[in-house]
Amino acid sequence: MTSRFAQLAFTPGVQAHQREHGSDRAYRRMLDAPASADRLGADERRFIQDRDSFYLASVGETGWPYIQHRGGPRGFLRVLDDHTIGFADFRGNRQYISVGNLDHDDRVALFLMDYAHQVRMKILGRARVVEGNRDLAVEGYPAKVERTMLIEVEAFDWNCHQHIPQLWHVDDVERATEALRDRVATLERENAKLRGAA
Known part of the structure; x- marks a missing residue:
């Protein structure tokens, strides 16, 4: 911490x-x-830029916290400098709760998870919305970008891994089992040939 x-x-x-x-x-x-505000180092940069989702908390005018999931392709959350991260805000359910909350209180908390390695990082910062900005759009990603969100990082914390379930992204599982599936298919073809020859 x-x-x-x-x-x-x-x-x-x-x-x-x-x-x-x-x-x-x-x-x-x-x-x-x-x-003084924390500076994002090499480990933080790598971790942040490898995420394909995170949770964003803001505070409503009633004082209630609001947490929203943000997702996109790996790398959509970008480190812009030692104190700033940002992302293209893709169109979702169009409730605009986070954006509305930021109109009166710019404080946010981000919760970044790497379930496969049981690692989490928390970030506290101040967010600024740039409506209509597409500077951080992800090339080839089909979602509509409504705005850019920039976050000045005030502090971050790496949490202990205790109680984090170990989960894997489906793409990682597909890559890890590709050779095994190919081998099974080869064996099934060989088996079919042997049965046909009998």
Whole structure:
């Protein structure tokens, strides 16, 4: 966990629970570090740009959090510099809840998952919508781009893998089993020939 993430997430109420349950000493030094935004390094860049989906949380005018799934081809979420990520916002169900929430509160949280390797990354940032912008469109992807969303990263955290189910993307399973399926097909043809010769 980065110091900046702890500074934003460990509110007085959170710290009270940490004291009550004995974890406050482990995190205390993070709160005393300088309050500067985290910089995305090489590991963060690779992880972010390899995702084909993530979850985006925003806060509504009623104070209720709202979480929405965003998906696209691998690499649609891009790292633009050490502090900025962005993506083409594809047309979905046209409820516009996230976009509407950002009109009054630009704070967002992103939850990025790699289920196959049981890794997750959380990002806190401030989002800005650029309506009608197609700068981050993905060539060859058929979805309609309605806008670009840019996020200034304030903090990120790599979480422990505990309790993450190990799941694989269907494309990865297809690639991993292709040779096995080819071998089975070959054996079935050979078997059919042997049966025909008998």
